[in-house]
Amino acid sequence: MSKQNSIITSAATLFQQRGVNAVGIKDILTASQVPKGSLYYYFPNGKREIIIAAINDVGKDLCTNVAKQLQTSSDWDISFHNLISGMVESLQRTNCVGSWSLSLMVLETTQDQQLNELCHQIVVKLSNLYAKKLQSLSISSKLASRLGLIIQSNLEGALMTSVALKDSVPLLLIEKQISQLVRNVINEH
Template structure:
């Protein structure tokens, strides 16, 4: 792995675990075993530029994973259930959902930095697009699909945060049962 990829991988994990404000550059340097000059060579604008690179990396990984899951199943209900089951399994085996959650970064930085807000917004938009596309394929109108997709993103994101704060997978298990009922309540 090249140095830039290493920095992004390590910093992403640290930002997810401790938040943007909770992680200093010295901690990233130590964890990567690199010099300050090496970090600034790859990220001349410093920590915020690194955060945006981390968010871009998360964006790629998360959207690819969601697309892969959604492409495996014929309906939105099956796909969302499989995705939530994967999140629950990750939480129950690892005690966290670090590969998916970036909400703590959003809450810390989105109001302070327009580039960070844009990077976060892009990821949420891509998630919504994946859900909406599947809902349209299920027969929902574009307008209804977009509304439901927004609801699904907010619900799953909120569920992940509740799992982390409650140290329990129970919120995602409930959401997995409720989303099919929400979809059923809408006419196609």
């Protein structure tokens, strides 16, 4: 892994574990094992520039993970189950949302318009991934878009609750509820 990638990956992990505001440059240097000079070579504007890179990196990983899981089957229940299983496995292994959530970064970047816009774009992309999958099941574009946002919102909440409780039950419950909702919508249309 390159020094630049090590910095981004380490920072993203720390931001997701502790929050953006609780992590300093020293923490990032320690976690990435990169010399201070290298950090400022790649990120001359310091922490803010690292935050931007970390949000982009987490967003890319998150969208890739979600898209990959949603493509595992043409059947909604199977692909959504695979998505939830990946989240549960990550939580059980690390008790951290890893590359499954942006929540903590979103909450701590609301006052910065550029950072908040980056998070906004990622949430829209995620909602659109769900909507695209739902459209493949013959759900109208308008309804699929609404459901995509509902799914994204519920998953973020379930992930945060699962982390707080150190228990995957909220994710498993939301899997059942969302799958039932999608089945109901399909049967009604």
